[in-house]
Amino acid sequence: MLKKIIIIISMFCFVSCPGHQGTSAFLSNNYKKMYKTSVCDENREFPQMIMIPFFENATQVVPNCETYPKHQTALAMMVFYHHWVKYFGDNELKIKQALEKAMVTWGTKKKTLKLAYNMEGKKIVNATVIGLTQSSSLVWVWQGYGHKISESSLIHELIHLSLRALNGHGDFDHEGTKRDGWTAEHTKMIIEAKNMLRSFNI
Numbered sequence: 001m002l003k004k005i006i007i008i009i010s011m012f013c014f015v016s017c018p019g020h021q022g023t024s025a026f027l028s029n030n031y032k033k034m035y036k037t038s039v040c041d042e043n044r045e046f047p048q049m050i051m052i053p054f055f056e057n058a059t060q061v062v063p064n065c066e067t068y069p070k071h072q073t074a075l076a077m078m079v080f081y082h083h084w085v086k087y088f089g090d091n092e093l094k095i096k097q098a099l100e101k102a103m104v105t106w107g108t109k110k111k112t113l114k115l116a117y118n119m120e121g122k123k124i125v126n127a128t129v130i131g132l133t134q135s136s137s138l139v140w141v142w143q144g145y146g147h148k149i150s151e152s153s154l155i156h157e158l159i160h161l162s163l164r165a166l167n168g169h170g171d172f173d174h175e176g177t178k179r180d181g182w183t184a185e186h187t188k189m190i191i192e193a194k195n196m197l198r199s200f201n202i
């Protein structure tokens with residue numbers, strides 16, 4: 001009987017006590033030597049690739065040292081993950097793993113695409129875009145209005161990246177009906193995460 005109770009308790013815990021998850025999962029990452037030596041150097045040629053601390057193998061490609069200091073990018077990614085876990089969970093750590101191999105390329109100029117989709121899933125021809133998710137790990141992000149990460153599309157692109165890790169595609173038409181994945185909750189999460197970035201003034 002006692003054995004049964006213990007098994008039931010442990011099963012219950014397995015289901016409902018996720019334990020070490022959430023943003024703290026990143027903070028356990030030691031401040032490795034690799035991160036200390038991977039710094040932006042004003043005197044070297046740009047673009048430069050820099051390791052993003054706390055995110056294992058994540059990197060950013062920067063056009064200058066101000067866009068953006070690596071700890072700002074790391075903080076923005078932590079804020080993203082915090083919100084993702086709050087909204088959707090990450091029991092299998094697929095999102096964490098996707099973030100840990102992501103490469104964020106920052107751009108100083110917007111791009112023009114022959115075809116893009118707006119938030120409602122409507123086709124836009126010759127669209128000016130401020131961000132692009134190029135593969136399961138590559139994200140391109142314009143530096144943002146007023147040179148702030150909170151006013152860039154980083155959080156938006158990380159949602160595409162995460163949906164890709166979960167569903168095999170990033171749902172290019174957002175809340176449109178061509179592909180599924182992106183919901184109104186994802187759009188709401190972006191607003192909330194961006195507000196948190198603003199409170200950190202990044």
Ligand SMILES: [Zn+2]
Nearest residue numbers: 156160172174
């Ligand atoms: Zn998009």
